[in-house]
Amino acid sequence: MITAYALDIALGCFGLALILNLIRLATAPSLTDRILAVDTMTVNIIAIIVLTGLGSGSVLNLDAAILFALTGFVSTVAFCKYLLRGSIIE
Amino acid sequence: MTLLADYAIAALLVLGGAFGLIGSFGLLKLKDPMQRLHAPTKATTIGVGAALVASALDLVMLGQGVTWQGVLVAVFLFLTAPLSALYLAKTNLARNIDRKSLPPTGTKADWATFKTAAK
Amino acid sequence: MLRRLFPHPYLSLTLALCWVLLSNSVSLGTLVLALILATAIPLFTSPWWPGRPRIKRPFAFAAYAALVLWDVIVANFHVARIILFMPRDKIRSAWVTVPLDLKSPEAISLLAGTITMTPGTLTADFSADGRALLVHALHAPDPKALCAEIKSRYESRLKRIME
Numbered sequence: 326m327i328t329a330y331a332l333d334i335a336l337g338c339f340g341l342a343l344i345l346n347l348i349r350l351a352t353a354p355s356l357t358d359r360i361l362a363v364d365t366m367t368v369n370i371i372a373i374i375v376l377t378g379l380g381s382g383s384v385l386n387l388d389a390a391i392l393f394a395l396t397g398f399v400s401t402v403a404f405c406k407y408l409l410r411g412s413i414i415e
Numbered sequence: 416m417t418l419l420a421d422y423a424i425a426a427l428l429v430l431g432g433a434f435g436l437i438g439s440f441g442l443l444k445l446k447d448p449m450q451r452l453h454a455p456t457k458a459t460t461i462g463v464g465a466a467l468v469a470s471a472l473d474l475v476m477l478g479q480g481v482t483w484q485g486v487l488v489a490v491f492l493f494l495t496a497p498l499s500a501l502y503l504a505k506t507n508l509a510r511n512i513d514r515k516s517l518p519p520t521g522t523k524a525d526w527a528t529f530k531t532a533a534k
Numbered sequence: 535m536l537r538r539l540f541p542h543p544y545l546s547l548t549l550a551l552c553w554v555l556l557s558n559s560v561s562l563g564t565l566v567l568a569l570i571l572a573t574a575i576p577l578f579t580s581p582w583w584p585g586r587p588r589i590k591r592p593f594a595f596a597a598y599a600a601l602v603l604w605d606v607i608v609a610n611f612h613v614a615r616i617i618l619f620m621p622r623d624k625i626r627s628a629w630v631t632v633p634l635d636l637k638s639p640e641a642i643s644l645l646a647g648t649i650t651m652t653p654g655t656l657t658a659d660f661s662a663d664g665r666a667l668l669v670h671a672l673h674a675p676d677p678k679a680l681c682a683e684i685k686s687r688y689e690s691r692l693k694r695i696m697e
Contacts, residue, residue, distance in 0.1 A: 328473070331425035335466065338432030342439035342459075349442050357507045358448060364499055365442060365455040371488065372435055372463045376428070379470040382477060384558075387470075387484035391556070394488050398495040405502035409509055409528075434610060441617035450627055452656055453672045454617055460651075461610040483555035497650035497657070504658035504670070517668065518631045524662035 332380055339372045360404045367397030420476050424469045431465030434458045448507050456500040464489050539573060541580055546572040594695050601691075605652045613654055616673050628674045630655075630681050632667045636689060639664070641696040648688050655680070 343366060350362040371393045378386025406412075441454025467489045474482050508517075508528045517526065540546050550568040557564045576583070616625065632649075636642050646657040646667060654672035661668075674680050 326421075327425045328421050328428070331428040335428040335432035338436040339462075339466075342435045345436075345439040345443055349439075355448060355507075355511055357503055357510060358451060360506070361451060361455060361503055362442065364503070365439060365459055368455065368459045368463055368492070369435055369439065371492070372431070372466045375463070375466050375470050375485070375488070379466075379473050382474075384474065384482050384484065387482060387488065390488045391484060391491070394491050394495070398491075398499055401499040402502050405499075405506045408506045409502075434614065437614045437617055441613075444617060444622070445625070446622050447627060449656075449658070449670050450625065450672055452670075453613060453654060456650060456656065457606075457610055457613050458617070461606065483558055487552065487555050493651070494647075497647035500650050501646065501657055504656060508659055516629075518629050521631050521633050522661050522663055522665040524665070526659045526668055527662045528659050 332376060336373065336376050336380075339369050339376065342369050343373075356408065357405075360401060360408075363404075364397065364401045367393060367401075371397070417476060420472060424472050424476075427465045427469040427472070431462045431469065433462075434465065435462030438462060448511055449504070452500055452503055452507070456496050460492055460496045463492055540576065542576045542583055545576050545583070549575055591695050594691070598691050598695060602648055602651065602688075609652045609654065613672065616654065620673070625673050626675055628671050628677045628680075629658075630669045630671055630674065630677045632669050632681050632684055634665055634667060634689070635685075636693055636696070638696055641692050642667075644696070645689055645692055648692075649684060652688075655684070 346362050346366045346369065350359055350366075353359045353362060371390050374386050374390045374393065378384065378390075435458070438455045438458030441458065442451055445451045445454060467485045471482060471485045474480070474485075505528045508526070514526075514529055550572040553568040553571050554560060554564055634642060634645075636645060642660075642664065646660075649655050649657045649667070649669055654674070656670045656672075657667055658670045659668040660666070669680075669684070671677065671680055
């Protein structure tokens with residue numbers, strides 16, 4: 326019972342965090358801030374996926390979370406490397 | 416026993432949500448680009464970590480056994496957070512920060528980012 | 535023969551373990567595929583793994599991991615307090631140069647990762663010859679003390695474990 330309330334609170338927090346990230350993405354002063362905002366969004370989305378899985382009691386969501394974690398990290402590094410060196414694969 | 420686990424899961428969920436929110440709030444509040452890097456790498460990672468521990472606990476209580484995928488996600492996030500932070504910091508150094516505002520290395524060679532930029 | 539087939543035993547073990555954990559079941563098919571992955575991936579990526587990292591004291595390493603995990607949790611409350619309650623102008627960020635005693639690249643990258651995850655500090659760059667780290671501190675009124683703490687708390691332990 327108490328977990329249901331706590332789950333709602335946590336989902337609300339991460340949803341609000343996503344909105345804050347979107348605001349940051351729109352108003353970011355520099356390109357690196359935008360990459361950082363997207364990276365944070367990925368992590369927050371992983372949290373939301375995991376919490377939805379907790380609510381429905383299914384383990385399938387965790388596979389989606391793994392995929393998000395992998396692609397989020399690779400995309401962040403790829404963006405940075407492109408800005409640093411001008412190419413991604415050397 | 417189940418009641419205790421329920422309270423633990425609830426506490427972890429609220430704590431994780433709070434940390435996720437604080438991390439994203441810090442991204443908006445802090446004024447310096449380097450300061451902004453601090454908030455998401457730490458707060459958000461621990462937020463997701465708490466959510467993952469809560470989900471693992473919940474699945475154990477439901478009688479589904481230990482789900483190792485959740486552990487993998489947590490380990491993976493923990494290992495990659497410093498790396499993406501390092502790359503973001505290097506990009507930030509190369510694009511937005513003046514070399515003169517940094518301290519000397521104390522050795523003969525310069526900081527790696529500026530060495531490749533000069534080449 | 536065995537050495538040629540598994541040039542990096544720890545890497546192979548980690549890969550096999552990851553695969554079994556990913557499929558979340560222990561069946562014959564899973565184990566066979568894990569064995570194939572554990573052989574193929576280190577062989578195909580061997581040009582990028584010149585050295586072989588050594589951990590001299592596995593138990594000390596486990597203790598170090600526990601210490602870091604605890605510090606990460608403490609660090610988060612610390613950083614959360616700074617973000618929430620400290621006015622913007624009061625936050626005094628500082629760049630700190632940390633000279634390194636460590637020599638092996640694996641130990642240095644472990645130290646860099648530890649610094650990033652723990653109290654209000656973040657590794658921003660390495661010196662080109664790998665003898666110093668550039669650390670950014672979120673709120674450090676006393677940079678010298680911070681440098682000393684990093685060296686005594688983390689680096690000395692890593693030096694004992696890895697070198």
